[in-house]
Structure formats: structure tokens, C-alpha cells
């Protein structure tokens with residue numbers, strides 16, 4: 001069974017207050033943990049995971065699933081996450097998996113075997129290459145730290161409401177702070193005799209198991225960071241085997257993973273198998289083709305064709321400053337009584353974070369759409385590290401009189417970090433929908449009784465995944481009819497201004513030359529990417545050459561569709577049309593072959609739409625069309641046309657004969 005999450009907010013807070021140094025805090029917190037809040041690794045498997053490659057992993061039923069049946073990507077509802085207190089139980093921590101969990105440990109024996117046999121290679125520009133066991137790692141000094149992990153796609157659903165990106169719809173809870181324990185990567189590299197890097201040019205590469213994923217040379221998920229970042233003790237880069245004082249769970253990288261505090265989650269390699277010190281940055285497929293913020297106007301096709309993935313300035317590593325509101329929750333209501341006008345207050349609450357160890361120094365509220373702002377109270381349950389770094393999220397609150405809420409259309413929040421970065425008033429769309437951090441706007445609706453306001457209802461911008469609701473969805477519908485100023489404006493910016501348009505406009509204006517220097521920063525590279533990068537590009541987001549399957553004459557029945565479930569002959573139906581997905585594309589599919597095979601032979605409309613596939617996916621799909629499902633019988637089909645026609649003709653004939661007989665008789 002998955003045990004209930006009973007973490008005590010006060011306990012989480014108390015354990016962190018008045019302690020010296022985050023490591024001491026973490027140890028204290030772990031020691032004070034009540035029993036029974038951990039994921040039971042031998043518990044029941046959720047029905048939704050049955051038949052997928054992950055059907056051995058117990059998962060919390062309340063996690064919101066974002067990518068259909070498989071692979072597993074999820075976040076908890078924001079209110080549930082906040083209710084846990086500062087430290088999240090691992091079973092409610094968001095999960096980002098690109099494929100099946102590659103290290104299968106369905107039983108205690110399997111877990112023990114993997115633990116005993118797991119090795120991490122430490123190779124490359126080191127004097128003593130190592131192949132370390134978990135026991136070897138545990139001989140290095142243990143460091144336990146509370147660290148916030150955030151998926152770079154946090155709040156992406158808002159971007160997808162403006163225009164579908166190539167990413168699925170994260171809501172505002174793709175983050176969690178837990179306590180990670182392991183050794184410093186620097187200690188491990190020193191044990192391997194890492195060479196000096198006086199010019200700061202070396203990199204450390206990391207990857208998980210090979211053959212795990214559909215893309216890239218070896219099917220591994222990998223990345224790299226500069227060596228100096230890894231060696232600086234202030235950065236606290238960890239090789240971690242503990243989360244909240246226990247072994248990692250399968251979804252979070254059992255037996256060992258990388259933790260890079262202050263970075264986006266996508267660089268923190270799970271199921272860590274290989275570390276290599278090298279003269280250049282990683283060429284792993286996922287290092288280049290993921291985790292970028294490309295300029296507005298770059299499409300999935302142009303990103304690959306024009307080499308945008310390889311321009312170093314668009315890589316994302318450190319988190320940007322962000323915040324969102326948890327109270328009022330989406331659809332929360334507030335009864336308005338006469339006391340409201342006599343000074344009743346409501347406490348608005350939320351979270352905020354900044355990247356790279358920076359401190360969140362302000363959280364602000366606006367009741368006039370982001371024109372004027374007022375400061376709230378920020379609390380930091382963590383104490384900074386001995387190097388003054390803040391690795392966790394902050395909590396904030398703001399007491400507002402209900403009377404003021406009565407007069408407002410929306411309430412917005414934003415945070416500031418210690419480098420004076422804050423959040424923009426409006427969203428800027430990017431093709432991967434990453435690092436979305438505009439001010440978080442909650443709309444306020446009024447209900448009236450006898451002509452006066454009786455209730456306020458709060459509406460968040462979006463709900464995660466395919467969950468309906470949120471004012472952006474409503475505005476999105478209105479934007480199609482060009483009635484919504486905000487979303488339709490953002491849509492125009494996201495869709496209308498391509499880089500080509502910008503170039504063309506500039507060439508027509510007198511000041512074009514002076515503006516060209518600005519454009520240069522956004523222009524694609526003039527020389528083609530290096531050969532190895534072209535190879536990466538060949539497996540990229542761009543579709544493979546079309547494999548036109550033979551079209552079928554006549555409708556394809558559900559019975560016939562159900563026969564085609566094999567990898568070699570996988571069919572599925574989406575919105576009434578039937579597609580044959582060739583093995584070559586199954587291999588290429590960014591969500592992995594298993595996600596398609598799990599629904600092969602069925603009407604896969606829901607699974608396909610749940611992921612929120614982009615226009616590019618639609619284009620690829622069209623190439624594979626082989627026919628249609630039988631048309632649902634319509635109204636006309638349901639009416640028995642022939643009998644009615646016969647009856648009408650018959651009745652008409654009888655009437656005509658009677659008229660004729662009457663005429664003859666007269």
C-alpha cells in the first residue's frame with residue numbers, strides 16, 4: 001500500500017529554524033521524521049501502470065499524470081504539495097521520465113542485488129580511472145542537503161494555452177524540496193585523480209544506462225557541466241543515494257543520481273552509471289535537443305535545420321526566478337459577509353524560487369494587473385549553506401483585506417531574487433515552453449445575491465495536463481473569436497513574428513543597418529554545426545523521411561484495428577482516422593516506442609491528446625494515415641428511409657386512386 005502522507009508542517013518548519021547550516025538542519029529533520037510517510041516499495045501497483053513497462057512501481061494515486069499511460073510524468077496538485085510543509089515526501093515529488101524506469105527492482109532481493117552490483121565509472125582526463133560500487137561511494141564523506149528540484153517545464157501549460165510547444169503541459173507544481181544525501185562529486189573526482197584545469201576548459205559528462213531511450217547514439221540520457229563548477233565546494237554538486245534519509249525510489253533514480261543544486265532538474269542524471277572528464281561539452285542527444293530556451297519564431301523544424309540547438313547562448317542550466325500562488329487555490333470560494341467590509345482579511349500564500357543559490361528577497365502582490373505592487377512576508381525555512389547559498393524554495397504570504405479583494409479583478413504575484421531579477425508581466429512563448437515565469441495571475445469572479453456580492457471565486461490560469469479549467473483556457477476559446485485581449489495578443493506574438501518577418505521588416509526600414517547588430521544575437525549560425533552535431537540533428541525533432549503506407553479501401557473496423565498491435569505492424573486510431581506507425585518511426589518517437597505500443601490496436605485519441613502533441617507531430621502523423629474507422633451512424637442513417645418512402649408512395653397512390661374513383665362516380 002502507498003501510505004498516507006502525514007508530514008507535519010510545523011515539524012518541517014521547526015526542524016529548520018534556529019539551526020546552524022543546512023547540513024545540520026537536514027540531519028535533524030531526518031532524525032525527527034515520523035514513521036509511515038514513505039512510499040512502500042512493495043505496495044500495490046496503480047491500475048494505470050498495468051501493461052506498461054513500469055507495472056512494478058507503486059505510485060501515489062493523487063499524482064496528476066501528464067503523458068497518458070506511459071512514460072510516467074506527473075506532478076502533485078499544488079495545494080497537496082504545499083500542505084506537506086516545507087519538505088516533500090518522495091512519493092509526492094514530481095517525476096520527469098523520458099522512458100521506462102531502466103533499473104528494474106520489483107522486489108527487495110532485486111533492490112539488494114542492484115545495490116550490490118551497481119558500478120559508476122569515473123573515466124576520461126583522470127589519473128586513476130575508477131569503477132566504484134555503492135559501498136565505495138558510501139566511504140566518502142556524507143553530505144545531506146535540502147535541495148529544490150524544478151523541471152524546466154514548470155508552468156508550461158500557460159505557454160501551451162498560447163500556442164502548443166513541443167512539450168507537455170506541466171502545471172505550477174513541477175518542483176519539490178527534499179533532503180538529498182550522498183558524497184560531493186568533487187571528492188569522487190579527486191579520488192579518481194582528476195587533472196588540473198587551469199584554463200577552465202574541461203567538462204564533466206554524466207549519463208544513465210545505455211539503451212534506455214529512443215534517441216541518440218547509445219540511447220542514454222546524458223549531459224555535462226563545466227569541471228570548475230563540479231569542483232567548487234560552494235556549488236554542492238552531489239552524487240546522491242538518499243532522499244529524505246532513505247534509499248532513492250525507482251522514479252527518482254535508485255540506486256544513485258546526480259544533484260546539482262540551483263540547476264534545472266533536467267541536468268540531474270538519474271540511475272547514474274558513467275562520469276567522464278572531457279575536453280568538450282557532452283554530445284549526448286538530450287544535452288542538445290532538450291533544455292533550451294530558443295527565441296520566439298524558432299519552430300521545431302527550423303531549430304534543427306538552422307542549427308539553433310547548438311548555439312551555446314540558448315542552453316539553460318540555472319533556474320530563473322519564479323513564483324506562484326497556492327492560496328487562494330483554483331476554484332476556491334470566499335463567502336463575503338457584512339464583516340468583510342469591517343476589516344476581515346484573507347491570507348494569500350505561495351512559493352517562490354531563484355536559481356544558482358540566489359536568495360528570494362521579495363514576494364509581491366498586485367491587485368491592479370501588475371501596475372502597482374506591495375510587499376509580502378517571505379520565509380526561508382532553510383538556513384543558507386556555509387557558502388551563503390540558498391538551495392530551496394521560499395514560502396511567502398500576504399494579508400489582504402477582503403474589501404480590497406472585492407474591488408479587484410485579479411490578484412498577481414511575483415518574486416525578486418538577490419541579483420534583482422524578477423518576473424515579467426507577460427509570457428514570452430518559446431518552442432520548448434521552458435522557464436516560463438511571467439507574474440502568476442489569479443482571476444477573481446463575483447457571485448451576487450440580492451444585488452450585492454455574496455461570494456468570490458478564484459480562478460488560476462491553468463490546470464495541469466489535460467485537466468480542464470483555468471482562465472487561460474476560457475480566454476483561449478475567446479481568442480479564437482478575437483475577443484480576448486491578453487491571450488490573443490500573446491498568440492499573435494508567438495505565431496506571427498517569425499525571425500524571417502523580423503528580418504524582412506528591418507530591411508525595409510531606414511534604420512535597418514543599426515538594428516542588424518541586435519538581430520545578429522538572434523541569428524542562426526552561419527557555418528553548419530560540426531559533423532558530430534549533424535548526426536545528432538539527424539535523430540532530432542525533424543521528422544524522418546516519409547514512409548507512405550498503402551491506403552486502405554473502405555472503412556477499417558475496430559476488430560481489424562485490434563489485430564495490429566505488433567511493433568512491426570502497429571496501427572492506431574486518432575479522431576476517427578487510422579494510422580500505421582512504421583517501426584522506423586517507433587524508434588524515433590520522442591516519447592519512446594512503448595508509449596505508442598501501449599495503445600496500438602485501439603482508438604488512441606485520448607492518449608495522443610493528453611500529451612498535447614504539437615503541429616509538427618500532427619504533420620508527421622498525417623504521413624502515416626491508412627484509412628478511417630467506420631463512420632458513426634448519423635441521424636439520417638438512423639431513420640429507416642426505404643420503409644418510410646414506400647409508405648409515402650403507398651399512401652400517395654391510395655389517395656390518388658380515391659380521388660380518381662370519386663371523380664368517376666361524379
Ligand code: HEM
Pocket residue numbers: 067068069070071097098165166167168300572581585589590591592595596599604607608611612613614615616617620621624
Ligand atoms: C497515441 C499514443 C502516444 C503517446 C502516449 C505519446 C507520447 C508522447 C510523449 C510522452 C512525448 C513527450 C516526450 C518527452 O518529452 O519525453 C511525445 C512527444 C512526441 N510525439 Fe508522441 N505519443 C503518442 C503518439 C504519437 C504519434 C502517433 C506521433 C506521430 C506519428 C507522435 C509524435 C510525437 C512527436 C513529434 C513528439 C515531440 C513533441 C511534439 O512535437 O509534440 N506521437 N509523445
